[in-house]
Amino acid sequence: MNARSFDVELKLREEEVVEVTSGLLHTILFLRSSAAGESGSTVFTRGTPPVTKFSxxxxxxxxxxxxxxxxxDLKxxxxxxxxxxxTQLKRGQRGRGSITLEFYERSEGLLSTSCETWEMWRIGVTLTTCGSLFEKRRHSQKACAEIADFVSLITTAVNFDTHLPLAYTPEHVGRIYDTSLRGVQPYLFKITHRIDCFRHYNPSVLTDLCKWIGKGAFLD
Known part of the structure; x- marks a missing residue:
């Protein structure tokens, strides 16, 4: 299964980061969840699973x-x-990083269990500051427009699903859905972070270092 990938780049003030990233993750997971306790064919239906308790x-x-x-539990x-x-973003020298929500399906073999990603949502964040009220207003307008565009992308992508994994029998449910959370049954997911660490560097030194350790890659 080929994984679909979506991403957005946002410039946010420090006080906005937790609320914005949490809000976007909540939006995606709301559309990728079903209400816990449902039984029968509802669990196996393609499309947006219904969640009845939300705010x-x-x-x-x-x-x-x-x-x-x-x-x-999900909150x-x-x-x-x-x-x-x-917290990691503030400690990074560049104030830039990303938080990624990844949905996956668990496959069980004879000797091992593997996980295959089928969808990824990456939220890139760069910390910014505003020196005046005018700059703050201009920043807010731009950030809100970018957030709204990404939410629109989320709803459009989810409404045109053709690639969702299916649980054909009750035994398959645990390979696709996370049944450990109270009040909700989302698709299996994990959340990861990546922080850009380098601010100033000598390109030739890093290139030589990469060759020395056998990677031959260039870091930017």
């Missing part, structure tokens, strides 16, 4: 309202990952 959340730091599933997990990402 709308208004961000305090930016004009962005998002939907989230009413699941304490805590997303908040923990977004907060950890922000």
């Amino acid at each position: 709308y959340v208004d961000c305090r730091t930016i004009d962005f309202t998002h939907v989230q599933v009413e699941s304490p 805590n997990r997303i908040h923990r990952e977004a907060t950890l990402f922000f």
